[in-house]
Amino acid sequence: MALGEFDLIHRYFDRPGGRAVLGIGDDCALVAPTPGMQLAISTDMLVEGRHFLSTVAPERLGHKSLAVNLSDLAACGARPLAFTLSLALPRVDEAFLAGFSQGLFALADAHGIELVGGDTTAGPLNISITVFGEVPPGRALLRSGARPGDQLWISGTLGDARLALEVFRGTLPLAGEAFEQVRLAMERPTPRVALGQALQGVATAAADISDGLLGDLGHILKRSRVGAQLEADALPRSPLLAAQPLAVQRQCTLAGGDDYELVFTAPAAAAAAVQAAGRAAGVAVTCVGHIQAEPGLRVVDAAGRPVDHGLASFDHFKA
């Protein structure tokens, strides 16, 4: 049986309304923002082979599609409110839709947010989500606020998602539980939403790490018109990644991609507040360097020697 477009939306994506004044089913959704708050908006498109592999379970893909968008809100310190979903599918695949919507809504429910609009169409698999959050005026974490002397921080650990990708590519061997663990990092990332909000008024700048640390930190440095020294050996990594050759560790932590951790800056005097924010959000935060007035990024090892970082940031057109 071929389901029509509207049946599809209805069956898998229509749910009882929550904070939206009017949800799916009209030409527009109507949302009443909290008076006085600014609206934070971000959008991310996921394409097979670029942002996920065909081997991913639908539940995980549903989770990841929303997670990468929530990660952008986290990087701004915004509280998530709602999202829209546009979905192109090669064919009506109910097993896919059931799994995808389950993973999507499980994460949405965990953050108390609602799907307020959607579109489905036949076409090559494509998932486009736009998320909305709120943040008090002047409290959003921007990329432009880093100042010389600020410490440079990373949440969680970096590189496991890239490690998993390399295993899929056949360039690295990893099996059993170890493979499952890094695969989970790649396919089911945790957006640092609580940390982002806890860093309001503490961090001076922030970005989420989606295209590799070097690239995303580069955005902060460029927009803040500063430079940085980054200690490669201080970058937080899982025991699994720490067991890999040093070159692999460097590649995965510095230019891995798909980490969805936060890179952020804060004055040295705020170090205790940063640690407290991490504890409140239930995620480790690690100081990995500091901001300098001189433009450019200087990556050094534990002994302070320069580390070659001629590593391209993960870029969806270059990779």
Next chain:
Amino acid sequence: MALGEFDLIHRYFDRPGGRAVLGIGDDCALVAPTPGMQLAISTDMLVEGRHFLSTVAPERLGHKSLAVNLSDLAACGARPLAFTLSLALPRVDEAFLAGFSQGLFALADAHGIELVGGDTTAGPLNISITVFGEVPPGRALLRSGARPGDQLWISGTLGDARLALEVFRGTLPLAGEAFEQVRLAMERPTPRVALGQALQGVATAAADISDGLLGDLGHILKRSRVGAQLEADALPRSPLLAAQPLAVQRQCTLAGGDDYELVFTAPAAAAAAVQAAGRAAGVAVTCVGHIQAEPGLRVVDAAGRPVDHGLASFDHFKA
């Protein structure tokens, strides 16, 4: 030369900021909604072969991609504020990007709205836009407000876009200026944004006609729990379509698709106000029937005889 993702965004889509507090270039855009207004949100995804043909000029595709989204805001009576764009492209095609962005921004500028967020990736051509507008609380035009006795109205004319599609499909002959005219209707629709706002407090229900009149009117009837009598011969159509066989006229006006006109209802006592709204917005409005308490849609001809309307609404999975 292969351009990277960020260069692409920058070159074609980064423009000086307007009403957004913070536009493209950070993790999120920040927008300050007008205090007390509700936010109207809609999203539409366009896929080649489903929503446009490969023969469309990039300028027109840029226009249409935003137009179909603005049409949803129009159907709610909302004032457009901003939009996000996610774009998957098979390859970096600068001629396409230049034309596409030109058409997109020309329409955005005409409505005074701003691109506040975006994502680009390699992948099969896919255009996903989310639009934001505002509307005073309680003033949005919904699909659920039609009442028995209301008159049924249509803006502009219906069916030219479908006529063009049939010419492309080779099922109808049309050439020269005539073909150019219907092709323009298909490739460069005009969203009825001003009309939608002018109908605030006048219309009782509205929807935009994107999937064919029967389908979109059906949404109003279903959500309003009413029926309607529709006079097929009263449906507004261009002289070009009126010169086609009656069966073609019926197919194109009743179930054409891609019209992006508004279908709306209003009390008979508001007929003068509806006409005034049309004049103010610079678009013809035509009364084509009325709402009835009995569920179901009864399509009749000028003599009041039933017209067979076993015509499927344009559905992107069935077509």
